[in-house]
Amino acid sequence: MSALLLAQEAATHVSTGEAISFWVLGPLALAGGLGMIFARNAVHSALFLVMTMLSLGVMYMVQQGPFLGFVQIIVYTGAIMMLFLFVLMLVGRDSSDSVVEVLRGQRLWATVLGVGLAVLIVAAVARALTEVRPLGLAGTEANGGRGNVANIGLKLFTDYVFPFELTSALLITAAVGAMVLGYVDRHVRGRKTQKELVEARFRGEHDRPSPLPGPGVFATSNSVATPALLPDGSVAEESLSRLIDATASEKLDEERKAVAGALPGPDARALAPGKEES
Amino acid sequence: MTRAQLLADDPIWLILIKAVALLLLGALATMAMIILERKIVARMQHRPGPNRVGPNGWFQSIADAIKLPFKEQIIPDTADRKVYFLAPIMSTIPAFLAFSVIPFGPEVSIFGERTVLQLVDLPVGVLVVLACSSMGVYGIVLAGWSSGSPYPLLGGLRSAAQVISYEIAMGLSIVAVILYSGSLSTGDIVDKQASGWYFYLLIPSFLIYFVSMIGETNRAPFDLPEAESELVGGFHTEYSSMKFALFFLAEYVNMVIVSAFCTTLFFGGYMAPWPISLIDANYFNTGWWPLLWFFGKTWIFLFVFIWLRGTLPRLRYDQFMRLGWKILVPANLVWIVLVVALRAFRNQNDISPTTILVTGGIALVVLIGVVFLLPERAPRTEGQGVPVTGGGYPVPPLDLKVPNKADLKPKVRRRREKAAVSAGVGTAGGADAQKETEQ
Structure with a gap:
């Protein structure tokens, strides 16, 4: 019980180390986010995003969530951003975004949804700061006798097993869908045979009947x-x-x-x- | 006191000593590894190897280490300078960082302070090593991209695809170890192996980890990102001087890391090997002795790295990817399900080991029976006409009848001998003639 009290006290009181790490990592994460938006080169954007993710990962570790922190680094920085970079490199190093807008009215919708998201986040953070009583994650006792990793695993496979499976099903569907769209068979619509092509040429469907x-x-x-x-x-x-x-x-x-x-x-x-x- | 508690009350000076020791360890191991690799590969190829600097050439690494930073730095015009500078740093730092969670030994006393030979013991130590290896790839990929030249770019692309695929296999092969030890902390995993090392308890996991650790470090036969016969130098083609030295350092430190990690996960970490562990109630497993066992095991793996490089030819890219995705990952998934099922059965106490063995035996027999029932693949129909060897060259049939010289009439024989002399006798001439007729 005393450990629980200690944990509560730790949760309300910010230690010097935590404050220092926050004031180092917070601006870094923010700079990374801004840099991602304003960088001209797509690869530089991706690198700024990596910086933000790394800062967030370290922040999780400082907040006694080492598992979350390292998983953030492995999954987001290590795998997902690497895939992004892979695609960017395939596209070419000097290609930059075209200024032509493909989606009509996307700026309006982006603004509306962005403001909405900001309101949601602020509301959630405000509620967390006022109403929720923080327990803290330090020590094994504060987690009902188990460690950080064991707790996440237990929750994932008991209370949250259905959402977890649902998420994996969603991801698999997305992957299969991407494959189906990516490997569309170009011959389905009927590739013309040589005879049909010759007839089409002489009917005047092409510029000239013969090759150049x-x-x-x-x-x-x-x-x-x-x-x-x-x-x-x-x-x-x-x-x-x-x-x-x-x-x-x-x-x-x-x-x-x-x-x-x-x-x-x-x-x-x-x-x-x-x-x-x- | 537990390992974490011992480490938690380390004074600052002790932490600094440990950190500096780890830094030195990486650099020294790299230098030792380079000269050993050159010597061993040379011996495997029947040549002397480096033999100029120092006694028998053993100081070659020192000479190289002094020379490299003083070489001229060349930065290509097309390079993206900032990223070009960043890349070697990004590949070196994570490599050294991973050392911090490796347990080198049990409780010892350093200047009167009880501590453990390990920098930190995180509850997620295994993930730290994985995270560091996934961050190290950024260096390679960015080096390839920022050089602004096609060969490095190809090397970087290959490396990105390679590391993503092999990291999955590597992560999955660790799952079985975590299931057995019930912990993600490297120290706990070593302690749990007191009753038996995991390399024989979890053979498939160990084998898959071993293959993927070579893929992860870009070493032969999986050194596709720097395949010198295809991509000049791969991702570091445009690098020179200290930046190149950093890539070199990162590669060798990574090799030491994965070897040390393999020792930790599967070979009982710092524990004394079997016959020695019986002496004097495991006396050699206390104090500073375990350091010897740990480095002994690690260097065996490092030797295998060199051995593989001296033995195996480089894989083609598609073969390499097929090995990763179609063999290692599925085999690993099946093995994990098997381990989970076995453990679930064992946790229900009413099932004895004999039952498990008998059930497993029956399942195996049924599986073999099913394999026998499967229709055999239709034998390859040989092409008509000219028989073709595996190499694709037409060769004479095996049952070719060579006419006996004695049977020929003397006149014919004389004519043939004359023709053979004028055309140049020998198998080579014959083969050429054969090839020409085939064409």
């Missing part, structure tokens, strides 16, 4: 950038790859001008010579 003419490879050179020539000797525009042609000509544009003497010469009165184009 190939480049003039082997006629004069073996480069795919070589244009094919029509019977009258003119260049068949369609045989040129837009990509290859454009890149080559753009690259050599300045050089061609320089050779032709079309570039402006160096300014005689300037100290620095004219900008050298490479």
Whole structure:
């Protein structure tokens, strides 16, 4: 009984160590959250979120919930954020968010729901501060004779077994759903056979009945950038790859001008010579 | 006094001594491991190995440790500088952090203060090691990403996928140990093994842990994130000087950690091995002696790491993933259900061990019978025509009849011999000719 009283006293009184750790971790967590929102790069955002999660995990440990703290680090920081990073790396390092809004009116709804969530959290915290009598988690006695881990396990498999199973069912459903959506068979809608394709081409459903003419490879050179020539000797525009042609000509544009003497010469009165184009 | 109580009244100076000792332990073990690895792998490959610095080359690690920090630092232009700096730190710190929960020995006296050879004994000690290993991957993944070059990025991607998959197998293999010991604290797990080490009580768990611990530390044959024949250096291709040294350090410290953790979970931690434990009422399990047993066991695992590296070829990526997800994880789940069922039966006291054994035997027989009843997989139909070996090259049939030279007419024989001399006699020439005709 005395241990219980001690625990109560500990719960109402904040020790120096706890205060210090709170004032170190709290701003860190907040900075992480803000950084996540305002960072330009998606990977930096993810890293800021990792910082917030780590700070929260350590806070749980300080609050006598070591199991919760380490599970937070293992599951959220270790597994879930790692998956996020994995996806971000697959998307590419320099891709940033597009500013085009896909969901209409999402800002309005985000504001409304965000305010609602804030109200809920404030209400819950206010109630916890005023009405709920804290027992504290320190020591094995305060938990009815068992430790922190054993208590969580017992509650999970007795009182909360149904919500627990429900959550796992939800997660499995989500995973299976993601797989079903991810691996949609593209041939279900009917991939056209060659015959159907030919008929469609001649019906005019495509730009032209034949494929595009190939480049003039082997006629004069073996480069795919070589244009094919029509019977009258003119260049068949369609045989040129837009990509290859454009890149080559753009690259050599300045050089061609320089050779032709079309570039402006160096300014005689300037100290620095004219900008050298490479 | 219990372990936690002994640790709780440690004075500050003792905690500092322990922390510094752990830091030194990591660095020294890394240096010892590097020279040992080079020497042992060299011996396995019939070459001398490093033999220049110091007696027989045993100071090579010291020379390397001095040289590495003084090399030039090169930061690629495309690198994301902040993350590039952060990555080596993020991989090193968790590696050292995990040492804090490993119990190195029982109660001893340090400068007159009774304490335990362990920095902290958390009620969730096992989770600390798991959390540290999952945080260490961030270093590798971020190093790959921030280098801004394709090979490191591929290495980082591989590492992320690899560690996520093998962490599941590793976590599940620890579940059986926790079920048996009834605690998540590393100290308690060692104490509970006084009646029997878990590596033979929980063989499947131990085997799965062993495989996943090699996968988790990115070591051969699972060193796909730094496969030098595929990815140059993998995630640390663009790193040099001290930052590279930190990755090196993290990798070797991680190896020491998983080995020490394996010793703790399955090999009785610091307890003396069997014949020695009988001497003088387990005298060698008191005082500072257990430190010897602990490091002995750990170094056996570290030797196995080196041994595997010298023996096994690297797995292909899909084979590696298949091993993790389709073999280790399901086998582990089945084993956990089995352990839980056995314990549930045992907890009901009216069931004797004989009943369990008989039931298990019957179940095994039924299982074997069912396996026999399963239809056999249809034998592979051999392709018609040219027989093909496993390597995919066409070879002559095994029952090829070579005409006897004596049977041939002398004229034919003479002509053939002449042709053979002009074409160059030998099996190689014959094989080439065969290949050409096949093409």
